[in-house]
Amino acid sequence: MTKTITFNELRNIKDRLPEGSMRKISKELNLNVETVRNYFGGVNYREGKSIGVHVEQGPNGGIVELDDTTILECAFRILDEA
Template sequence: MDKKITFNELRKIKDSLPDGSIRQIAQEFDIEVETVRNYFGGANYDRGKSVGLHIEPGPNGGVVLIDDTKILERAQQLIAEQVH
């Protein structure tokens, strides 16, 4: 399921994650930590993989089209759990 979000919103989600969440998400989905970082706008393709993000230039850092939202959804769950 594709989702559109601004790059700035995506980075805000990453910045709101509790400590250790990137590593936790990587372990849960059996992927490299750098791949999760790339999902949130990183660019380390030596150690991590591309994750199906397509960035179109524009306001707020541009629009990001995400092909697979499972990492985004898990990140949002972890943020919500932190609040409760």
């Protein structure tokens, strides 16, 4: 499922996650932790991958189109549990 969100909204979600959430998501989805960080705006492509995140410059950090919302859904679930 594709979702469009502003970059600032995506970073806000990441910033609200409890410590250890990136590792929790990476373990649950069997992904490299740097890949999960890259999903939320990180840029460590030597250790992690880019997975379906497309950024277009604009207000509020620009528009981000997410090809797959699985990581975002995990983040929302963690926020709901916190």
